[in-house]
Amino acid sequence: MLLYLFISCFSIIFFIKSLTLKPPPPWATEMRLLSPWFRKDVSFFLSSRLIKNILGLAYFTTVVSKMSLKKMSFTSKVDNFEEVEESAMSILDLPDLVLECILERLPPAALCSMAGVCSSLRSRCISDHFWEKHMKKKWGRIIGPAAYREWQWHIALRTRKDSSHLKQGKPKGLMRVLSIVRPSWWIKSKVDDSSKQCSLPDDSIMSWFLALETGRFRFPAQVYNRENGHVGFMLSCYDAELSYDPRIDTFQARYPPHGRRAVAIENYVPWERLRAPPFDTSPHDLHISDCLNELRPGDNIEIQWRRNKEFPYGWWYGVVGHLESCDGNDNYCRCHNSDTVVLEFNQYTAGSRWRRATINRKEHREEGNEADGFYGGIRKLCNEEEISTWKRLWPSEILE
Structure with missing residues (x-):
């Protein structure tokens, strides 16, 4: 009985010792900041692994107890334990194709989590091949070329700061003399220090994903119905600088200042009100319309509009309407042959000055005045998902 107790304790001590892990790299601590939705996906994975370990311990204890009841020698027990240990299979023993799947x-x-297990798994798990899929699935709808360009500038700025710190850290005095005599000492210490940090490559997709997921990186995108659906911005879409809050799965939007208006900040912006800019241009640039000859009554469009020349453009939703001389009968309608295009914004009442606007199909540039604002470029909406998004954001009441 005493021998059985000793062997059981020995197996438990060995199991606890096997759970000791190396400290994770610094970037792994960012996982604590990720949203609950992001972390719960691995609960089943970790639970199943723990259950397997417990079952393995129970099986091992049972085997040892049976061996003790048969009065086997301690040497035979150790030999049996070594055989069990040698027969254990590591995940790295799997074929490359299976491991990749x-x-x-x-x-x-x-x-x-897998990247923090060992260097071999780390080199695989940080590969862009895996993270490109995750980036596209979660962030692809709101990340555009402008956001990627901003990330490249962010990397360049951080690299420049790191290089300046290295220059400030050059050896001085006696240490400088020693580094000249034995430069390998200095170089080796720098290499060892950097290898201990185990930092991710700045230009990796995983690094970009974690920067977005933890809210450390602000990126440009567009927000529907800005400033919590302010009546002056209903059915519009404006550029903003966004940062993600993983705790509540929403965004903070910072709208750029214009004219006398200061920076406007909006919190708790949901995913449904965000999109990537349709064009990789500045919000102050006039969009060159290439669809004017195709516009017909009933087409869904977005048009640039701004209050005055100092303001950036926002994209506003509307539809192409009929001329006043047309009764709206499709069999006799010739509105598409006219140089004048009628734009209707049906979120406003029939008598509102914002309800209708006209543009010239052949010579359209920026049109308007300081009283009614300025209309810019037009884009025709052909994507049903874009059209349904605008209709889903339709105001509950008609605007004045």
Whole structure:
């Protein structure tokens, strides 16, 4: 009985010792900041692994107890334990194709956890091949070329700061003499320090994903119905600088200042009110319309509009209407042959000055005045998803 108790304690101590892990790299601590929705995907993965370990311990204890009841020698027990240990299979023993298929099916949080296990798994798990899919799935709808360009500038600025710190850290005095005599000492210490940090490559997609997911990186995008659906911005879409809040799964939007208006900040912006800019241009640039000859009554459009020349453009939703001389009968309508195009904004009442606007099909540039604002470029909406998004944001009451 005493021998059985000793062997059971020995197996438990060995199991606890096997759970000791190396401290995770600094970037792994970012996982604590990720949203609950992001972390819960790995709960089943971790739970199943823990259950397997517990069952393995129970099986091992049962085997040892049976061996003790048969009065086997302690040497035979140790030999049996070594055989069990040698027969254990590591995930790295799997064929490369099988391992790659497993990693492809892991959610981002589990992929980060696997990257902290060992250097071999880390080199696989931080590959852009895996993270490109996660980036496109979660962030692809609101990340555009402007956001990617902003990220490249962010990397360049951080690299420049790091290089300046290295220059400030050059050895001085006696240390400088020693570095000249034995420069390998200095170089080796720098290499060792950098390798201990185990930082991610700045230009990796995983690094960009974590920067977005933790809210450390602000990026440009567009917001529907800005400033919590202010009546002056209903059915419009404006450029803003966004940062993600993983705790509540919403965004903070910072709208740029214009004219005498200061920076406007809006919190708790949901995913449904965001999109990537349709064109990679400044919000102050006039969009060159290439669809004017195609416009017909009933077409869904977006048109640039701004209050005055100092303001940036916003995109406003509308439809192409009929001329006053047309009764709206499709069999006799010739509005598409006219140089004048009628634009209707049906979110406003029939008598509102914002209800209708006209543009010249052949010579359209920026048109308007300081009283009614300025109309810019037009884009025709052909994507049903875009059209349904605008209709979903339709105000509950007609605007004046």
